[in-house]
Amino acid sequence: MSKWNIVTLDEVCSKGNSSIAQKDIKNNNRLYEIYGAGGYIKNIDFYQQSKPYVAVVKDGAGVGRTMLLPEKTSVIGTMQYLIPNESVIAEYLYYAVTYMNLAKYFTGTTIPHIYFKDYQKEKIILPPIETQHKIATTLNKVTHTIDLCNQITEKLDLLVKSRFVEMFGGIHDSNLYPYQSIDTFTSVTSGGTPDRKNNDYWENGSIPWIKTTELHNNVIHEAEESITEKGLNESSAKLVPKGTILIAMYGQGKTRGMTALLGVEASTNQACACILPCDKLNQIYLWKYLILSYDKLRTLAKGGNQPNLNGNIIKKFPILVPPITLQNQFSDFIEQTEKSKLAVKKVLEKAETLKKSLMQEYFSGQ
Secondary structure, three states: OOOOEEEEHHHHEEEEEOOOOHHHOOOOOOOEEEEEOOEEEEEEOOOOEOOOEEEEEOEOOOOOOEEEEOOOEEEOOOEEEEEEOOOOOHHHHHHHHHHHOHHHHOEOOOOOEOOHHHHOOOEEEEOOHHHHHHHHHHHHHHHHHHHHHHHHHHHHHHHHHHHHHHHHOOOOOOOOOOEEEHHHOOOEEEOOOOOOOOHHHOOOOOEEEEOHHHOOOEEEOOOOEEEOHHHHHOOOOOOEOOOOEEEEOOOOOOOOOOEEEEOOOEEEOOOEEEEOOOOOOOHHHHHHHHHHOHHHHHHOOEOOOOOEOOHHHHHOOEEEOOOHHHHHHHHHHHHHHHHHHHHHHHHHHHHHHHHHHHHHHHHOOO
């Protein structure tokens, strides 16, 4: 690797701009694909690039994200083209630019933006073309494994949703069983945050303290932070039991409405609604029902610039209540799918670790 050339990004590619607005793209069934920050948009009747290239999100959400796109395609105006010259192949350029983490160059607050002039002097290791192909092939294989794991996980989630509808007739529109609000079955509470300035509340804490950023429709067995007994007793934080369902009442991006199931006794911050375990509902059934209700929950949020849920909304949220025997059957099905997801997750974690290691090896210059 020490014999390979180190050049700047602008020495191996040129920048191209697009003036195509998504609102101006007609809905037609043509030959050529056009892409935006979220990926494929639709087909159009022309293309702007005749060879494979790297596309970079330059405006708005996802700024700095990179895509490898094929020949005879285009992008909309919120993205820009990085067009490789004869010294580099598009796949190698894609991985190299991804490793640069271009998002660090963003400016602006309302609408983030990045400029080619700010990152064009980023260093890039440039091996011979044959070696570039080998590196790209290796990374493609690992990336394919990661993509496959994510696809399997998505399909397992869809299987759960299909099974629910098959058993219970629907999520929010079933006429097979009654709907009842959560507070008719159990209590809903929330937590609090001990004073950050008081070390006695945090230092050497042994009580798990959960934040909304840790809620990913997952089972939580350990927390990123812990508080002390004093912090618990002298704040509005509360200890809730294992089996409690947490719902993020507010938070950035996709956080609001996300859930978790406590695998341990823990405390939470004030942004988490805590649905305590009860005998009248199978807690796994209830948890999965709330996961399937993510979009509906988010629509109930109140407020202006940053809508939030609150405890009363959670308490009054209607739950489909089939017989407990059917709830238990559905819970058993969930247990089997969760085992499958766990196995896939282990493969995914290994593949992601390997990819990170390979990217470091190939592109760090160390």
